[in-house]
């Protein structure tokens with residue numbers, strides 16, 4: 614069984630933990646693992662250079678979560694984290710005062726940056742970083758190229774996505790999201806192959822605009838999803854008209870998509886009519902939206918969408934695989 618998952622950071626990480634748990638149950642290898650091959654194709658639009666470090670928030674969120682190293686209480690970053698280095702950098706006026714990096718997290722960024730300076734690609738550096746833990750999921754950045762998301766706000770000012778998201782808490786109305794240098798970008802080795810050879814392709818319940826949208830925006834990836842022989846199943850990140858966690862509604866508003874589970878499905882579109890979806894999972898709160906989704910040519914299933922723990926995430930992953938067949 615080969616499962617390819619397009620993913621952002623925190624929402625994607627929770628979902629991937631569920632996919633891994635379900636795969637261990639449904640396709641056991643007899644040693645606590647799974648014979649299923651799970652490949653996550655991860656958004657790199659939030660990546661940036663800061664304080665001489667290459668930072669890849671979504672890759673790291675997934676790595677820490679799957680490694681059991683994430684801070685479950687805070688909802689992001691490493692468990693047992695401290696912030697001494699950030700305090701020093703702030704004292705020197707280096708970096709962004711509103712963007713705190715934990716010390717353990719800085720260790721990851723130093724490792725990555727060091728590997729990139731040695732000539733490794735981001736995908737190669739990711740392989741080396743993730744080799745430290747038995748993740749049970751192969752993480753591939755969507756691209757090795759630096760394609761960073763920028764936000765054009767109402768007065769025309771352009772800023773890095775992280776500045777808009779973290780400093781301004783997505784409160785400045787966005788006019789447009791721009792993937793810098795995207796035209797020349799290519800998918801990382803293995804990305805299109807994983808999609809083409811998959812038995813099922815899943816769109817994690819990640820931000821449809823700046824996570825999944827960014828992955829699909831890398832030239833070649835949308836075509837790979839459109840042309841794979843595998844079924845493509847998306848999971849709604851919107852439950853009962855709300856984004857659950859974070860501020861993804863601000864991103865949807867900016868591109869003129871309502872913050873509803875059916876509007877996001879219609880935005881992705883059915884593969885029969887130029888889009889990327891065969892099937893879509895809606896929350897029980899949104900059962901009434903099933904007809905709109907089906908009218909757009911997308912099979913709809915109504916299932917519990919809340920990922921409260923590994924068990925509920927695993928059940929969601931099982932439902933996504935069931936919707937593929």
Ligand code: GDP
Pocket residue numbers: 620621622623624625626671674817818819820824825848849850851852855856857858859860861918919920921
């Ligand atoms: P980010 O890169 O860290 O912003 O994370 P993602 O893009 O992967 O996912 C963020 C999205 O996950 C949020 O906008 C939520 O809509 C969605 N999300 C978070 N928790 C849940 C959950 O329990 N269930 C579902 N269905 N979606 C969730």
Ligand code: CA
Pocket residue numbers: 621622623656659670671824
């Ligand atoms: Ca992200």
